Amino acid sequence: MHKGSCLCGAVTFEIEGGLQAPDACHCSKCRKQSGHFFASTDVPRRQITIQGDKHITWYQSSEKVRRGFCTICGSSLFWDPPHRDWIAVAMGAFDSPTETKLKMHIFVADKGDYYDITDNLPQNEQ
Structure with a gap:
């Protein structure tokens, strides 16, 4: 069981079972929403x-995806494609160690110019 919450604790979640290795999305929408890149697990x-x-609060950031955040503290929590059978959960929202490691970077063609990716993980342009 993995547990997590927003910064103020108004939103909490529990996940049964193990977690998939997370990825880091560097697209402009994830960077603007999170303040950097958005690391999440499906x-x-x-x-x-x-x-x-x-x-x-759910913000419809594109035709196919909405993003969930706490209305009280503003924590970014979820990236949700409602047409899929999964939801992405922000790695920073977990309360305890997740026992996972980042598996890849996505949308690196759109990453910010103020940082470098130097961890030797796979980097997908999109």
Whole structure:
């Protein structure tokens, strides 16, 4: 069981089972939403339980994806493609060690010019 929350604790979640290795998205939308790149893990919807969902605001950032954040503290929590059977959960929202390691970087063609990616992980242009 993995647990997490927003900064103020109004939104909490529990995930049954292990976590997939996360990726880091460097697209301009993720950078603007998170303040840097957005690291997340994809979780099957049947494995996640969310409490305090009345405090989640969903922003429709594209035709196919919405992003969830806490209305009280503003924490970025979810990247949700409603047409899929999974939801991405922000790695920074987990309360305890996740026992995962970043597996790759995506949308690196769009990354900010103020940092370098130097960890030798795979880098996908899109």
